[in-house]
Amino acid sequence: MARRTARWGAVVGLGAVWWWAVLRLALAPGAGVVEGAVAAGGWGLSLLPVHCVPKSRAAGALRQGRWRDAWRAGVRGERGGPVSE
Template sequence: MVRRWVPALVLGGAWWWAVLRMLLEPEHAGLVEGAVAAGGWGLSLLPVHVVAAVRPAGEPEEATGAAGPERPLP
């Protein structure tokens, strides 16, 4: 379990370091700090809360695609 949290804490610490350096010492902040801050912010926009849909027991996996089951046009 510890191996799962260590990378998250290290990356979170690097992001906070970059953001605080840009806020407190903007004249010394460079491209690396900007890239780390922008990358961390961009990752926060990912929909990590999305979970897989639960299928009924009898429905085969091939029946649904990425956009859902195919239906004939009316």
């Protein structure tokens, strides 16, 4: 329970700092580099793909090398292999 509370406290605290920086950039004439860095850093973190899984575990993932195998199979068929009509 303490870990959960600490995690939520960190999330709320960092969110408050980010909003402070964004609002200061938008509304205060004296906003500077620190506010810009905090706002840009927080926005950049939101772009991270945190819900990704390795390709091998993804639902519907195809094995690696499938295009190469398909290409080679097509080339073999054109060079006189069995071709269905």
